Amino acid sequence: MKNQENINVILATDCGSTTTKSILIEKIDGEYRLSHRGEAPTTVEAPFEDVTRGVINAITELEELSGRKILDGEKFINTSSDTKNGIDLYISTSSAGGGLQMMVAGVVKNMTGESAQRAALGAGSIVMDIIASNDGRKYHEKVKRIRELRPDMVLLSGGVDGGTKSHVVELSEILAAANPRPRLGNNYKLPIIYAGNKEARKEVNKTLIDKTDLKMVDNIRPTLEVENLQPSRDKIHDLFMDHVMAQAPGYDKLKKWTHCPIMPTPGAVGEIIKRIANKEQISVVGVDIGGATTDVFSVFEDKFNRTVSANYGMSYSICNVLADAGVENVSRWLSHDLKESDLTNRIANKMIRPTTIPQTLDELIVEQAIAREALRLSFDQHKKFAVSLKGVQQERTISDTFDQTMSGETLVNMQDLDMVVGSGGVLSHAPRREQACKILIDSFLPEGITELSVDSIFMMPQLGVLASVNERAAIEVFNKDCLVRLGTCIAPNGEGEIGQEMLDYTIFVEGKKHTGTLKYGEMKVIKAKYIECKASFNLKGNFSIQNESIFESSVYGGEVGIVLDGRGRPFNFNMNTQNRKSLIDNWRNAINEYPNLEM
Amino acid sequence: MSKSYTPGLKVLGKTTIQKERLLPLKGKVHVDNDQRVDANHIVASTKIPGNIQMINIANELNIDADQIKESMLCNIDEPVSKGQVIARSKGLFGFFKSEVKSPLDGIIGNISDVTGQIIISEAPVPIEIDAYIPGKVNSIIDKEGVVINSSGMLIQGIIGIGGEKKGKIKILDETDSDLSSIDNDDILILKSTLSYNLYQKINDLNIQGIVCGGIDYQTLTKILKKPLGVAITGMEETTTIIVTEGFGEISMADRTYQLFKENISKMASINGATQIRAGVMRPEIFIGSTDKSIVEDSFNEDKLAISIGSKVRIIREPFFGLIGEVIELPKELVTIDTETTSRVAKIKLNDDRCEIIPRANLEVILLD
Secondary structure, eight states: OOOGGGOOEEEEEEEOSSEEEEEEEEEETTEEEEEEEEEEEOOOSTTTOOHHHHHHHHHHHHHHHHOOOOEETTEEOBTTTOTTSOBSEEEEEEOTTSOEEEEEEESSIIIIIHHHHHHHHHTTEEEEEEEETTSSOOHHHHHHHHHHHOOSEEEEOOSOTTSOOHHHHHHHHHHHHHOOOOSSOSSSOOEEEEOSOGGGHHHHHHHHTTTSEEEEOOOSOSBTTEEEOHHHHHHHHHHIIIIIGGGSTTHHHHHHHSSSOOEEHHHHHHHHHHHHHHHHTOOEEEEEEOSSOEEEEEEETTEEEEEEETTOOSSTTHHHHHHHHOHHHHHTTOOSOOOHHHHHHHHHHHHHSTTOOOOSHHHHHHHHHHHHHHHHHHHHHHHHHOOOOOTTEEEOOHHHHTTGGGTTTTTOOTTTOOEEEEESHHHHTOSSHHHHHHHHHHHHOOOEEEEEEEESSSOHHHHHHHHHHOHHHHHHHIIIIIEEEEEEEEEOBBOOOTTOEEEEEEEEETTEEEEEEEETTOEEEEOOOSSEEEEEEEEOTTOBBTTBSEEEEEEEOOSSEEEEEOSOBSOOOOTTSTTHHHHHHHHHHHHTOOTTOOO | OOOOBOOOEEEEEEEEEEEEEEOSSOOEEOOOTTOEEOTTOEEEEEEEOOOEEEEEHHHHHTOOGGGHHHHBSSOTTOEEOTTOEEEEOOOBTTBSOOEEEOSSSEEEEEEOTTTOEEEEEOOOEEEEEEOSSOEEEEEEETTTEEEEEEEEEEEEOSEEESOEEEEEEEEOOTTOOOOTTOOTTEEEEEEEEEOHHHHHHHHTTTOSEEEEEEEOHHHHHHHHTSOOOSSBOSOOOSOEEEEEEEESSOOOOHHHHHHHHTTTTOEEEEEOOOBOSSSOBOOEEEEEOOOTTOOOOOOOGGGGBOOTTOEEEEOSTTSTTOEEEEEEOOSSOEEOTTSOEEOEEEEEETTSOEEEEEGGGEEEEEOO
16 A cells, blocks of 8 residues: 555445445545546345455446546556556445344343443444343243354353353353354354453353354453443454455455455444544434445444444335334325335335336335335434443443443433434435435434534445545545535424414524524425524424523524424324325425425 | 446246255265255255253252262263253262252253253254255265256246245146145246235145245235345245245246246246345246256356346336336436436337336346
């Protein structure tokens, strides 16, 4: 790899479960800018079964668009021989391979079991089951379950350092008795990470070392009051790269092509979300909705959390969204009549043919309806699991330990939320930014004053990994070409009757005064660019913004503008809502969501 | 120019295939290289560990965990019978001894002086793997299984449920309500959509499988007794069902149906297992052939690239299921009704209409 000053042309790819995206970044007039973008279907499927075929196709598209020759057969051309051709740096992220499927074990389900679950989820894993000494299952049932599930790896925790050893050793004996085989490949031992009582290491080692690929890390709960997740997360990440990603067809070849280690897509997006929060000193919720999974990230009070909703996505897992959300919740976003069987068949066909795109407006509306539900469900999961972690260590009081499940609820505070950032095909590639804006509002239901933005062309994963090798390039491209400011959502809290007056507003946009009244059930947009606009709100009745009845603030517009959302919080909207269809049409018209839709 | 590949499904009258037949755990291979096998031939076998029971000996005998080894009357790996005394306490001055009897026949798996527990494993369960398709053993994977080579007809479906089955191809005439001629070793071919009503009638006959053009998602939900969330199937304990085209009212492509008609009463191997994620697996129907004229099929990825003249199926509304031929591939991106820009193809449908379709919504029909 060249030294940083000499890096002028950067190629970055992201191998998603459905599509492989490529971007070309070039230094233009001393500044790094995105110059071109290409994409091609990911080729992990038979008959190709080689992720690099899709990578080459995505790069070939870049070559066509940019006129720059990048590949000579399967070899990268270096710019040192010809500055108009070749590249200086190639990096990649990947989520191909089907994700990481883990089982976690802890002595007490709501304590070490839950800590282990948080560690696994934070590392980007699907948690298939939690085995605990007190989970109510008999020994043979636990063994049977472990054998059936065939996880990619197991995280075993339990006991505080220096505490009783017998329960965690018993868990290791159950694991040894199950002698689980890994899901992929027959020729390697199942990786087990031991992150429990360090005094029990010798016994755990004796029990498991012959049958498994046992790794020891620091205790996940060294004392009752301290939660230490990072060593387990780091080890999960290492094993994920070495074991699970290595099973994705063609991955070994791709690994040799890149100039730095391939980063899992959720990890790379998380890096960028952390940088936004840090740079702007704000609380952020970020989401990356993919074909198979939806990752939600949040930073509140400098605490970063990540969850992976493993079975909520827009193609491979789309029927899971339908199953968990229910037909009624998907249908509530549609204003045209669609038979239930027609709706479910359309969604199921997307599952079995994941690379197809909506060709008609009706199809697009259905796809965006299900995206709302995928995001809502994923955010619900995030709120449940994003508990009060402090990076490496989490202090807990003794009283908290009796009420573990409540511990996370305080972190995601919607009234404190400053910004929502959306990424993923359905948001970044929505034909209109207004559609992405409305999807984000409907799914996340921000309260008070919240900025909204999207990843312009779904390039946050590539910039996340780029930041680890060339931070300057990543930040320049992020600011100029990646983050699209959509605007600000102003959503008062409180419930009322349709038509009831909620607030009077005064907003100054580039010297022009906009005044008016927002009524309950109504949405309005005031056009404004991404500039500071002074705003004041006089709330009526029981409505409030951040518990205030008079609220003054600076708000920013964007590609959509300043959105006044008068639908109330909590937001109650279902198939039985009176005049549901006309409400949907009104909201769409206010946002200019589907101007070409025939009513 | 970059190639636009599509997820093509194989509909091949004559081809050669290879099948890996692998054990879940290492075991014994029972065939030799180049040996001819039929579909039911057992090619490998192993034993998977039996169920286990954990007994807390320390609690039962009221002793400390670290005293367990002194009280055990049998060792690790030793077989024990149900009712056999396996542990006895020393008692007080030789009196008041307590005993623990084995609750099952099995083998002592572990004795733990940390937890005071022992593990007794039940007898291992034998597992056998058959050849699944008739053919020749191409290679042996030591202690793990074999690769079988075979020639014949291969049709891939888009989604299926249920595992491997073998049976005779029988065309089900949809207008015929009399199902009395159906045998339980039949694999029924239904050109149209499988309704839940018909499924119930057929299922009662205990047949091997059903191959149909389409299925309603809600019918599938009723069959599975739960919604299918992710297309990872094959473990369902139902009649194996393979859908060739997709969800909804849709008929099997004529070419596919014709191939089945040409193979009525022939023995077929089917598998509904589907995985539409990394390392995709599509359900399949294979009929072995003794025809020596079948040449080695070397897959050429260019067959999956859309080009002028490609025979394609449209796989998304509003023309879902229609078949046509590519007559134009505009290089420029085209704005479609959703206002998005897309690479498109001009398709001449079988009824002579021409439509502009995003290339992502086309599937090349692979023909031999």
